Amino acid sequence: MDEIASITDTNLTETQFFNRRDEINILSNLLISTEFNSAPTILLTGIRGVGKTALIKKIRNKFEREYLVVDIDLSRSSAYQQKNLTRASMIKIIYDSIIRSSKEFGLKTISNQIEKYFKTKNFKIDKLLSYEHIPIPIFESEDNYERLAEFVMELPQKIYEDNNDKIKGVFIFIDEIQLIKDLGDELNGFLWYMRSFIQTQKNVAYIFCGSMSLKDSLINDLNGNKGAFGGRMLTIEVQPFSKKTTENYIKSMRRNIQLDHGGFERFYKCTRGIPYYINIFAKYLPENLTLSENNISELFKDSIDYLAIHFVYMWSKLTFQEQKIIISLLENPKKRIEVANSLKVTSGSLNRPLNRLLDYDLIEYANDKYQITDPIFGYWLKNSYEKNGIYPFRSI
Template identity: 45%
Template sequence: MEDIAWGTDAELTDQQFYNREQEITVLKSLLESEGSSPTIMVTGIRGIGKTVLLKKIRKELKDNYFTCYIDLSTTSSYQMGELTELGIMEHLYESFMEEYQDKKFFSTFKKLSKYFKTKDFGLGDILDAGGVPLPVVKTSDNYKKLSSFVLDLPQVIYEEHKDQINGTILFIDEFQVLKDLGEKLDAFLWFLRSVIQSQKNVTYVFSGSITSSDSFISKIAGSEGAFGGRMLNVEIHSFNKDTVSDYLKEKSPSLIFDESGFERFYNCTKGIPFYVNTFAKLLEKDTTLNEEKVKDEFQRTLPYLAIHLINQWSRLTLQEQEIITRLLNGPLRRKDISGKMGVTSGSLSKPLNKLQDIELIKLKEHHYGISEPILEAWLKKEYSEKKVYPFRSI
């Protein structure tokens, strides 16, 4: 029976979920430890399976904890292209209320409505969102009061329902979108830290498509960062060859590789679950897959493997696209990139930072390189077929 999920599936059945026993054991032992509420950062490259892992753990702990999964990339202000602190607080609040309803803690809703009415928030209105009181904030002073109230809620939840739950666990995913706060980021992180350190029964699990070497991590957990020395980092890595081989044999026995074919498959996917699953779904079944066959199939299916990257590519500026094409032959220093493009080195600061933020390039030992091998493969395929890179689309 074939039981491989699509790479885009963010939540898997128990049958589809595979491996990660060590990561699950480590994270659950931290989350269920008595007398402490650690702050945890789960990191890893895009497609490595962080969201699937967090949702798996949340499902296993849901009965005994108030667990809330929050995807910051779905914050309305972020989706509108301008992330704000107020937008984040509204998103957190709405996520808390959804979990309240799921837990059937209905008595709390009345307390919240009364709290809003008796506190001097200066609110313009209180909306009834399906029985949930939703405050409408209209001034900056409102935001300060509301943000303190929202971030205090997880501890209040535990105190009001500690006979029913062992604690509160917040899984805050896509944490890297906070980069969009720009100059306000540091102040927001320090404010968040000031609240978190005073909560004794609330555990925060932050997750994002970043690696331990990302500069954003040092801003958060570095020695001078907001959470310096107080945040535990758990990095999720790609699957090794043996794990991928065992996975495919168990979940998709109709895929038949010879030794060279599997080597090429692993080289194409790098053991990244998103690409392993998607490519395995698209490969021909019940036929021997040798190196040449897998290579041909990889070229054929590239547009499907790279669809999310193609969409991302289409939203880049011409200058950002050109930077990436200049790196297709290997990593370059900034001055070499600027020289090839005929522009000043200083003018590349903003586009280079943006391309790093969205994880299309990386900086290592003063050299910039492409961090997405599938994007690199797709661009090379486009050029080999059309003799021009897809800078513009109709």
């Protein structure tokens, strides 16, 4: 097989991508009903690093010759990166992605159709720019937003109807959907708005994909009883690899990693079967040596800065108070009042920082208590403390 996939690479080669046979079957069976006018709406959840993005890329590669697959990653959108995610920017991201995919697929007629659409609907367009012959309307006035949004949301079904000799349907994948929480007060309105279009589109399947725990409030907003999709979304949770799968995965690697029984058990405890951690750790382990439980424990400590690299970055973005909250949760989960006491502040003043930490998925709330979501984050902090005698607070 190839070298182990790097953690920034989600477009894995056939040999890098391990297993997920069941998930691929379930998703494929749901998605192909799009050809028969009953397109599903799917919510793909699972903890960070479990392999959701890699999985939908795999699905895209499998279907991209028969279906128009529109791949949207909210974390890569410039609006999100500039902290400016609004309803209008969401619509623009969706529009741009549809256009890009249509071009890539070679649906040449689409630009004529769009131009015709703008003419017949009497848009007030300031400028009609063009990108590789695809018209891009520039709207200045607010009242155009609603109409552009309507146009964009209807576009996938229209593309299907105009091209049903070339495609069996349209798949729209929206990855990192949890970032949509940035819409704040507009979030629910936007979800209901999207759902009103999505439910009428017989040949457009949607997969919303995101790293969030099942306790996340977004899941309720999306698919709870009173949520926009009111239980109509099919929720699939991608699970970490089982012990057996992890064992087979390690054996299939080109690196010759030898673990005795205790060594493997410890490896599984450290990585919890999460491919992201398995890959980083497996690259770190020495080859051609039988590793015991103790060896693995040592090597885990040595490699914690690599395993936690994502958290090192997130940590540096937190405020001092947010960092102190995390530290207070290192030993055990705590009630809000207990966190407040340990920080010597009022419980009310913790609203904002706690919500931010929840939104970042750094902590979760269960049984009345807050806890650190990913133990690797905690190990990294404890390890830094052990090594340096202090926590890596931002230097002020």
